[in-house]
Amino acid sequence: MTDHPDGTEYTATAMHRNGADRDQHEELGFQDGWGTVIRQLAALVERGAAAGR
Numbered sequence: 001m002t003d004h005p006d007g008t009e010y011t012a013t014a015m016h017r018n019g020a021d022r023d024q025h026e027e028l029g030f031q032d033g034w035g036t037v038i039r040q041l042a043a044l045v046e047r048g049a050a051a052g053r
Helices: 019-028 030-050
Strands: 002-004 007-009
Touching: 019 030
Parallel strands: none
Antiparallel strands: 002 007
16 A cells, blocks of 8 residues: 555555466456455445544
């Protein structure tokens, strides 16, 4: 996480042993799962900010 003019920039990097593992994770929907994680994290942070934390 780093500062960003609009708030905080979050970068996640997924590494795989090989292309086959990467392809399998893509087929299983792992990329969509990361989007879910980011939305949940943002909602948690926003609730904390609204509560004055």
